[in-house]
Amino acid sequence: MKLHVHLSSDWLLETEMREYRPSEPVDFVVVGSGAGGGVMAQRLASFGFSVVVLEAGPWHDSETDMVSDEAGSARLYWDDLRITGGSEPLELGANNSGKGVGGSTIHYAAFCPRLHPSDFRVRSLDGVAVDWPISYDDLAPYYEAMEREYPVSGPHRYPWGRPHGYPYAPLQAGTAGQMLVKGCTALGIPVVAGGPVAIPAGRVGRRPHCIMRGFCLLGCKVGAKSSTLVSHIPDAIEHGAEIRTSSMAFDVVLDDAGRVRAVRYHRTLDDGRVVEEEQVCRAAVIAGYAIETPRLLLNSRSPRFPDGLADSSGLVGANLMAQAGPVVWGRFDEPIRQYKAPPACAISEEFYETDARNDFVRGYALQTVAPLPIAMAHLIADQDGLFGEELVRAMQDYDHYAAIGVLGEILPDPRNFVSLHPTERDRFGQPVPYVHFNLFENDRRMMAAGIARATAVLEAAGAIETRAVRRYAHLVGTCRMGASPDDSVVDRWCRSWDVPNLFITDGSILPTQGSANPALTISALAARTADWIRRAVPAGALDIRPASRRTVAA
Amino acid sequence: MIRDRFPGSDILAQRGHWDDATRRVVLDRVHNIPPFRFFDEDEQRTLEALCERVLPQPGRPAARRVRIAPWIDERCSNEAHEGFRFDDMPPGPEAWRLGLRGLDETARALHGAPFAVLSDGHQGEVLDSVRRGEPPGETWRTLPPRRWWMQVALREITGVYYAHPTAWDEIGFGGPAYPRGYASLNRGAPEPWEAREDLGARAADEAERRAAATAPRTAEPDAEAGPAATSAATSDAPARRSIGAAE
Numbered sequence: 001m002k003l004h005v006h007l008s009s010d011w012l013l014e015t016e017m018r019e020y021r022p023s024e025p026v027d028f029v030v031v032g033s034g035a036g037g038g039v040m041a042q043r044l045a046s047f048g049f050s051v052v053v054l055e056a057g058p059w060h061d062s063e064t065d066m067v068s069d070e071a072g073s074a075r076l077y078w079d080d081l082r083i084t085g086g087s088e089p090l091e092l093g094a095n096n097s098g099k100g101v102g103g104s105t106i107h108y109a110a111f112c113p114r115l116h117p118s119d120f121r122v123r124s125l126d127g128v129a130v131d132w133p134i135s136y137d138d139l140a141p142y143y144e145a146m147e148r149e150y151p152v153s154g155p156h157r158y159p160w161g162r163p164h165g166y167p168y169a170p171l172q173a174g175t176a177g178q179m180l181v182k183g184c185t186a187l188g189i190p191v192v193a194g195g196p197v198a199i200p201a202g203r204v205g206r207r208p209h210c211i212m213r214g215f216c217l218l219g220c221k222v223g224a225k226s227s228t229l230v231s232h233i234p235d236a237i238e239h240g241a242e243i244r245t246s247s248m249a250f251d252v253v254l255d256d257a258g259r260v261r262a263v264r265y266h267r268t269l270d271d272g273r274v275v276e277e278e279q280v281c282r283a284a285v286i287a288g289y290a291i292e293t294p295r296l297l298l299n300s301r302s303p304r305f306p307d308g309l310a311d312s313s314g315l316v317g318a319n320l321m322a323q324a325g326p327v328v329w330g331r332f333d334e335p336i337r338q339y340k341a342p343p344a345c346a347i348s349e350e351f352y353e354t355d356a357r358n359d360f361v362r363g364y365a366l367q368t369v370a371p372l373p374i375a376m377a378h379l380i381a382d383q384d385g386l387f388g389e390e391l392v393r394a395m396q397d398y399d400h401y402a403a404i405g406v407l408g409e410i411l412p413d414p415r416n417f418v419s420l421h422p423t424e425r426d427r428f429g430q431p432v433p434y435v436h437f438n439l440f441e442n443d444r445r446m447m448a449a450g451i452a453r454a455t456a457v458l459e460a461a462g463a464i465e466t467r468a469v470r471r472y473a474h475l476v477g478t479c480r481m482g483a484s485p486d487d488s489v490v491d492r493w494c495r496s497w498d499v500p501n502l503f504i505t506d507g508s509i510l511p512t513q514g515s516a517n518p519a520l521t522i523s524a525l526a527a528r529t530a531d532w533i534r535r536a537v538p539a540g541a542l543d544i545r546p547a548s549r550r551t552v553a554a
Numbered sequence: 555m556i557r558d559r560f561p562g563s564d565i566l567a568q569r570g571h572w573d574d575a576t577r578r579v580v581l582d583r584v585h586n587i588p589p590f591r592f593f594d595e596d597e598q599r600t601l602e603a604l605c606e607r608v609l610p611q612p613g614r615p616a617a618r619r620v621r622i623a624p625w626i627d628e629r630c631s632n633e634a635h636e637g638f639r640f641d642d643m644p645p646g647p648e649a650w651r652l653g654l655r656g657l658d659e660t661a662r663a664l665h666g667a668p669f670a671v672l673s674d675g676h677q678g679e680v681l682d683s684v685r686r687g688e689p690p691g692e693t694w695r696t697l698p699p700r701r702w703w704m705q706v707a708l709r710e711i712t713g714v715y716y717a718h719p720t721a722w723d724e725i726g727f728g729g730p731a732y733p734r735g736y737a738s739l740n741r742g743a744p745e746p747w748e749a750r751e752d753l754g755a756r757a758a759d760e761a762e763r764r765a766a767a768t769a770p771r772t773a774e775p776d777a778e779a780g781p782a783a784t785s786a787a788t789s790d791a792p793a794r795r796s797i798g799a800a801e
Contacts, residue, residue, distance in 0.1 A: 009733060064575050068730035071717035072579035078637050085641035093637025175742045211735025221573070221732045333760075335742030335751065339727060373727050377712035385685035385703050387608045388678065389556060393759060395716070396559050398725035399742065399751065434641070 003237065006063035007230045008223020011206040018240045022279045026050040029263045029281040031249045031296065034103020035522040036506035037287030038228025038236070039146075043530030044285075045239035049537075052279055053241060054265050056248040056292075057100030060229060066219035070374045073218040076100060076107050080432070082291065083421050087438040090322050090472050097289070097475075101243055102229030104289065105519060106219050109344040110198040110226060111367060112152045112520040114143045116161035118353055119514040126354050126361040128442070129411050130511045133483040133492040136162060142524035147196075150226040151204060152520070154195025160349035169201045170194020171210065174341025177368045179330070179402035181346050183461030184366070191366075193346040198226035198519075212341045214370060225342070228523075247277075250430045252284060252300040252309050252502070259543075260284040260501050266428040274428065283501035283533075283542055287526070290320060290475040293508045294418045295433040297479070310479075310496040315489050317478050320416040321513050322437055324408035324447050325473035327369055327379055328454035329401050330463025336402045343370035351453060352515050360445035364408035365515040366454055371403060379403075382469045404457060406450035407473065409515045410443045418478050437472075474518050476507035493536075494529040501542045505529050556612070557759060563723035563749035571747075572730040580730065583717060587621050592631040592647065593654070598623060599670040600654045607677045608711045620718040626650065626710055640705065642698050649706050652697045659691030660684065726751060 005013045020026055027049035030037045037053060045051045060066060060076065067073060078097035084090050098104035117136035122129040140162070146152075147167055154166030171194045173181070184191035194201070199210050199220075210224040223230055233243060244267070251264040262280045269275060286293050294317035298308035308316050345368045352363045371379055373395070380386060380394045415438055420431040439447075451468045458466050482488020485497035490509055496502040505526040507518050536542060566584070569577050590598055605622040630647035643649055660683060661669040665676045672680065683689040684707075687700035715721050722729050728736070728748050738745050 063573075067576040067579050068572065068732045069576050069579050069717070071583070071713065072576070074634075079635065080637060081635060082638045083641050084638045089640050091636075091638065097637060172739060174736075174739045178740075211731075211733070212737070212739060213731035213735050215731070335744075337726075337728070337742045337744070340736040341739050373716040373722065373725060374713050377716045378709060381708040381712055382704060385700070385708065387681060387685070387708065389610060391712075392556055392609060392724075393763075395721075395725050396556075396759070398727060435638075 005059055006061050007234065008062055008206070008208055009221075010208065011223055013234050013237070015237060017237050017242060019242050020050070020052055020279075022277045025280040025282060026052050027282050028052075028285055029054060029279050030285045030287060031263060032103060032287035032289065032292070032506060033101050033233060033243060034098065034228060034287065034289065034506070035105050035519040036526045037285065038102065038105070038232045039523045039526040040285050040287060040505050040530055041241045041243070042232035042236040042239070043527055044533070045236045045241035047530070047534045051236065051241040052281070053236070053243045054247040054249050054263060054279065055101050055243055055245050058245050060100045060102065060106060060219060062219070062221050062223060066221040068213060068215050068218070068221060070218060070372050076219050080426055081424065082433045082435055083424060084435045084437070086416070086436040088472075090435055090437045090475070092291070092435065096473060097291070101233055101245060102227040105227035106229060107217050108227075108517070108519055109216055109369070110342070111344040111347065111517040112147070112150065112196045112198045113347065113349065113365070113516040114161055114164070115139075115514045115516050115521055116352060119512055122362070122512045128361055130480070130482065130487070132511050133481055133488070139521070139524050139528065142527045143520065145527055146520050146523045150198040150231055150520070150523075151200050152196050152198050153201045154197065155192045158192060158196065159190060160352060166195055171197055171199055171201045171342065171345070172212065173345045174212065174214070174338070174370070175336045176338035176343075176370045176402045177341065177345030179332070179336065179461045180348070180366065180368050180404055180457065183457035183459070184348050186460040187457060189348055189350050189457070191346055191348040196347070197342065197344040199224055199342055199344070200226070210342065214339045214341055214343065214372070216342045216344065217372075248428065249288070249296055250299055250428065252286070252296065253278065254302050254304060254309075254499070258304055258499060260499060283503070285503040285505055287504070287506040289506050290478045290508045291418050291433050291435060293504060293506055294478040295420065298420050299430060305498070310489060310498045310502055312498050313485060313487065313489055315480055315487070317418040318414045319412035319477045319480055320418055320435065320437060320475065321410050321412055321477040321510070322472035323474040323476070323513055323515075323518075324364065324406065324410050324443065324450070325471040326406045326447055326451050326468055327371070327403055327471050328406065328451055328458060328466060328468040329379065329403035330458030330461065331397055331465040332400050332402060332461075332463055334462075335399050337399050338370040338402055339372055341370075343368060349515065351450070358445075358449060360442045360449065362409040362411070362442075362446065363515055364406050364446060364450040366450070366457065367405045367407055369403045369405040373398060376401065379469050383467055402458065402461070402463070404454040405471075405473075406447065406454050407515050407517065408446050408450050409513055411440070412477055412480070412512060413438070413440055474507065474513070476510040476513050476518055479504050479508040480511050481509040482511060493532045494525060503529060503533075556610070557752075557755040559752055559755050559759070560723060560726045560749040561752050563726065565722045565727070565729040566719045568729060568747060571734045573732050576730045576732065580719065584719060587624050588628040590624060590627045592627045593651075596668075597651065597654050598627075600657055600668070601626065603670040603677060604654070604657065604681075604707065605711055607674065607681055608708065609715045614720075618720050620715050620720050622711055622714045625714045629710070640701060643701060643705070644697070646706070649697065649702060652693050653702045653706060656689065656691050656693035656697060656699065656702070657684070659693055660689040663690035723749070
């Protein structure tokens with residue numbers, strides 16, 4: 001297949017992409033091409049493995065498919081039906097789910113902080129949630145690698161967690177970002193500006209630098225913002241990987257020995273016809289994010305796994321975490337014009353860690369957000385259903401708002417889950433996901449404290465009025481990584497406890513989420529797993545079925 | 555009253571600086587208003603009246619008016635959805651049809667006539683009862699009124715309106731910015747080509763706002779307020795209000 005994809009204004013990926021016949025066994029099928037799948041495909045292909053990536057969505061050609069326009073960007077998002085419920089039903093779609101090559105990295109704001117060392121030991125330190133089976137030090141070299149490869153701009157010394165610096169200088173701040181700095185500084189709260197954000201302050205290869213247009217969440221037409229579409233996928237293709245688009249996986253097929261043999265998927269052809277195909281493989285990596293990954297596993301039933309693949313723990317789909325993301329905005333007398341410059345700009349992680357003075361454990365980060373007009377209208381209308389002249393006039397102050405996102409750690413709870421909907425079917429006839437989310441006491445207290453803090457910061461910056469609306473951001477945690485097959489779905493190498501040649505490398509494996517945007521962590525985990533695979537394959541490790549609970553009991 | 559805060563703003567006149575794909579999308583939105591295919595004539599009248607109450611455009615010349623209802627009709631006839639549905643809500647097109655029927659039921663219960671023929675004030679009362687989650691009407695027994703108001707009516711109506719260059723002129727948004735980008739990043743300064751704000755109009759708006767903020771509020775805060783609720787005003791300045799999402 002001749003590829004002809006605009007990745008930026010002056011970068012045309014024009015190459016011959018290798019294509020496999022579905023019946024031709026490849027070493028790895030990777031399901032998904034976002035922060036996890038994109039990096040995994042690049043690593044595996046560069047190690048010499050044959051790789052087919054099944055991506056449910058299309059290629060996003062930056063010249064023709066991305067626009068500087070909020071309402072015109074719907075095709076970047078996961079628009080297939082999902083049902084959402086619970087006491088705090090989550091908004092999905094454009095809010096947190098991308099579709100197409102690059103996955104959610106196409107529309108993320110590109111904040112790329114690391115987790116803190118404490119995030120890996122929440123049970124030990126705070127007596128809640130779980131510990132990770134790995135430590136910060138296990139992941140640190142991969143954080144460094146991803147910060148170079150995305151790459152990430154930020155201060156020379158980032159003071160929180162394990163202090164570190166960034167390979168690219170801080171990105172220029174707009175006035176909205178300057179308000180978070182101003183307010184924090186007035187209150188004596190440490191704050192940094194210009195990152196960590198995966199928008200390099202400078203040219204990277206053929207990628208131009210940022211033009212400060214502020215449409216990061218609608219896909220970077222410039223090609224400056226890092227996404228796997230521009231960072232890792234082109235290299236994966238250069239190394240012989242095939243990215244098979246419009247291919248929606250629905251069944252992971254096992255052989256008689258209980259090993260993955262193939263992945264079945266529905267492929268939508270250019271003329272709109274849908275065909276069912278099966279890609280034969282030696283191993284599979286699932287990277288469909290926190291909803292589609294458990295959905296695919298739960299939908300892959302076999303005599304060996306009647307309730308869903310790799311689910312001997314019963315935890316596939318359990319412990320869904322949304323990251324708290326309430327938005328607090330201030331109205332200022334002076335103009336702000338928040339639509340200029342990337343929304344991801346300034347950040348403070350001063351309240352990230354557990355503090356004995358709080359009535360909750362864990363914490364939150366304060367980050368700039370900069371809603372474009374439609375997003376701002378939704379925030380304002382969400383103030384108790386505001387409408388009419390009041391709404392029009394509140395929006396006429398659009399140029400006078402600056403906003404802070406409170407990115408907070410919601411704890412894992414088995415009562416929050418993803419399952420298959422009993423009756424609703426998608427256009428391929430497969431059960432749609434049901435996403436069930438509730439808020440619990442620690443979460444409520446943390447959010448209230450974060451909103452109060454953000455309000456104080458905006459007032460200290462000079463806001464004459466502040467408002468807050470509840471929002472939720474990133475979704476993680478439905479195929480937890482752990483130290484034992486009883487309490488987790490995958491092991492420390494992101495490998496299924498039940499199926500030796502099945503891996504999961506996306507947000508679903510995070511046991512806890514911290515108060516950091518998850519993309520960098522997901523990519524780092526994928527790169528780490530890929531390194532293990534490179535070592536393990538020659539040793540024959542993928543052929544061995546690890547001891548499952550049942551065999552241990554027997 | 556709604557004042558002209560950015561006199562002379564004409565974002566559409568900047569279209570020569572936009573990229574082809576963006577220009578196509580925005581001009582199509584301005585010039586190619588889709589015909590009604592989903593709603594019948596009664597429903598159209600109710601929907602048009604609803605849109606005008608949610609985002610009033612009094613005195614705006616016809617050529618500058620933002621058409622909202624036809625785009626909602628188009629979404630319904632295409633069965634477009636946003637990638638999710640609340641488990642207590644029907645699919646989008648059905649939710650719209652039921653909600654419009656509910657508005658008429660509430661209008662008849664409160665004021666004895668269909669929604670579209672009521673006065674502006676009476677229409678406002680109907681919408682307030684839906685907003686508070688306690689509208690009279692059979693349909694609202696199965697369709698959660700507050701969810702419909704927040705997640706269907708307001709989301710979609712504002713989503714159409716603030717996608718239009720006329721709305722961008724109204725609020726001082728610079729619009730599409732590729733490949734030109736933005737250069738004036740400090741102190742909220744406009745680009746050389748952006749309209750200047752009428753500071754007199756802003757001061758007048760602000761004075762009215764302060765007066766309203768110190769006057770007693772008529773509407774009671776909602777008990778089950780959902781995403782936003784009122785909290786006590788801070789003490790240091792009468793014009794400074796703080797409204798938080800915490801319960």
